[in-house]
Amino acid sequence: MTEPLLEIRDLQIHFFTDNGIIKGVDGVNLTIERGKTLCLVGESGCGKSVTSRAILKIIHRPGKIVGGQILYHRRQPNGTTQVTDIVPMNPKGKEIRDIRGKEISMIFQEPMSSLSVMYTVGNQIMESIRLHEKVSKQEARNRAIELLRLVEIPRPERLIDEYPFRLSGGMRQRVMIAMALSCNPTLLIADEPTTALDVTTQAEILKLMRSLQEKYGMAMLFITHDLGVVAEIADDVAVMYLGRIVEQCDVDTLFHDPKHPYTQALLRSIPRIAADRQTLDPIAGMIPSPYRRPSGCTFHPRCTQRMAHCHLVEPAITPLSENHQVRCLLYEAQPAPTLEAETAQHG
C-alpha cells in the first residue's frame, strides 16, 4: 500500500484584483504519494502553477490562500510520521523555510530567470546547501561538484565556476535540478521544466528526472500542459480546468479510459505523431475569462455531452474506482451496478 506524502484538501486561492475577485484555485483536492510522480495537466490559466506554489507558500499579492489545508506528512528521525498543515504557516517564517528548498524544492520553466546572472553556478548551489546544513565551504563545494556530476554535466570541476549565461538551456535546467536536489528533497515540484527546451533536450531531461527519482525515491509533482510529457513521466494524473480538478486517475486510465468530457476532448485535440493523419477535433470556444466563470459545471459551455442541468448544478467529486475520480454530472448518482462494473474493469 502506498503512503501519502502531501494531501491538499479543498484548497482555495483567490486573487483580489481591482476588477473583482478571481477564484484562481477553487477547491482542489490532491494526494501526492511518496516516491510517485503526479502530473498536473491543464491549459494556461487553469491554476496549476498557483496550486503548486501554494505548497511552498510562495503566493504573492493579490493572491491569497483563503481556505483549505495542505497536509505534509513529515517523516521524523525516529521513523514516525508527523502531519503538519502548511497553509497557516507564515510565508517568511522559520517553519516553512526549513521545508522550502530542503524537503520540498522546486524547479521552474525558464532556468535563466531562476538562476542569478551575478553568481557562478557553484556559488548558487553551495548557497542552497549551506542555507540548510552546517557544512564548510569546501565540503559544500565538493557536494556541488558531486551534484553536477549526478545530473550528467560533463566536467563538473570546470563548470562549477562558470556563470549561467555561458550554459545552454538544457545545461541550465540540469543546474536547476542539481540545486533542487542539493538537500535530498522528499518532494520535487517541477513547473513546466521542459517546455522551453528542444525535443532532444527534453527527452534527456525527462530521462534524467526519472532515473534520479528511482535513485532517491523522491516524489514529484510535475506540472505540464503537454500530454506527451505526461505519457512519458507520470504515475498519476490530475486534469485541471478553471481552478478545479475535473479528473484524477492513473496514467494508463487517463489515456485509455478517460471519463470527463474535457479530458476526452483534450485527447482528441492533440496531433499524434504515430497515428494516421486525421482532422483534429478541437474543443469549441475558448477558456472563459476568469472574471466570468460559467455557472454550474464550469466546462458546460464547451462540453459536447452537455445535459439540461449542467449549467445549474455544480458537480461533486465522484469516485469511479479506487484510483479514479471525476467531477462531472454524467457520472454522479449513477446506479451502483455501473460503479461496480468500473471497479471490476480496473481490477
Place this chain on the structure above:
Amino acid sequence: MVEQVANGVETLQNSEHLLEVRDLKMHFPIRRGIFAQVVGHVKAVDGVSFTIKRGETLGLVGESGCGKSTVGRCIVRAYDVSGGEMLFQQANGHVADLANLSGDRLRLLRKDIRMIFQDPYSSLNPRMTVFDNVSEALQVSGKMSRNEMRDRVAYLLQRVGLRPECMTRYPHAFSGGERQRIVIARALVTNPRLIIADEAVSGLDVSIRAQILNLLEELQAEFQLTYLFISHDLSVIRHICDRVAVMYVGKLVETASIDDLYRSPKHPYTEALLASVPITDPRQRKERVRVRLKGEVADPSNPPSGCYFHPRCPYAQEQCEKLEPDLIPVKGSSSQRLAACHYADELTLNGVIRDAEIEAQV
C-alpha cells in the same frame, strides 16, 4: 543544376514549383572591438536548397538555433541574403529571384508572400485597432478605398472565425487564440500565394492549437494557399505538412514526404529527433527504442569538420569526420527523397510509425 538564361530571366525546374530556393546562404558577421572589425561569421543558413510546389505544405523542422526561422525571414526578404537564389513564380507566370530584388519590384511581390509569427502578443501593434492592423498592407498600397477595405477586413475576420464588429477594438481585448486569428486575417488580406508560418501554433494551448491548425487547413483549400510551415514540433508537422525538410546547423540534412520520413528516416539526426518526441501513450513508454544524442547542437560560427552532425552521431565513422556529405537522392526512392549522410543507403533507421500500428488503428 542552376539553369540561367543569359539575359537574367530565370526559369524554374518545374512549372509546378511555386518557389525554388537554391543554395541559400545567410551569414551574419560577428563584430568585435571599437572599429567593429568582422572577426567571423555565424553561418545561420549555409547552402540550403529546396522547392515548394503550388498548393502544398512544406514543413521545415529543426531544433532552436538551426536557422529555420532565418530561412523564412530570407524568403520574405527581412534580410539581405548573403548568397543563393530564391526563384518565385508570380501569378502571371513570370519568375523573379527574390534574392536580388529591391525597391518597387520587391514591394510588389511582398503582397504575394506573407508571414505568420509565433507570438500573437508581439506581432500585432497594440496601438492600432484590429482594422488598422489587418488592413495595414492595403493602406500602404493605397489602391483601395476605405469602404472596400472595410468590406474586405470584415469578410476575412468572419472567415477566420471572428465577428466583423471586432475590427474597431484593440488587440489587448483578445485572447491568444483570437489574436492568432487576427494575425492570419492580416496575412490573407493581400491575397497572398505563399504563407510562411513561423511556429504559428507553438504558443497556443492544446485546445486552441487544434482550432488554428484546422483553420489553416480550411483556408489552404479555400484560397489555394501554399505554406512553408516552420516548427520544432514534429507532431504538428506530421499533422499539417505534405513534405518535410529537416535542418541541422544551417543545412538541410533530409527532405522527404511525411509518410516516408516518419516511417523510415534516412538521416541519423532525423531518427534521433523522432525518437525524442514523447508519444501520447503510456503503454509505449517501455517499448520504444531511444537513440540518445551525445553533446549539444554545434556552434554555427564554428561548426565541426566534415558532417556537422558527426560528433553526436551514434553511427559516425572515420569518413564522417573528414568529408562533408551532400544532400543527394536516396537510392531506390523518388527524387524527392534526399539525405545528406554518407551511409543513408546502408543504415536502417527507426521511424515512429510502425506498420503494425497503422493496421491496429484502422
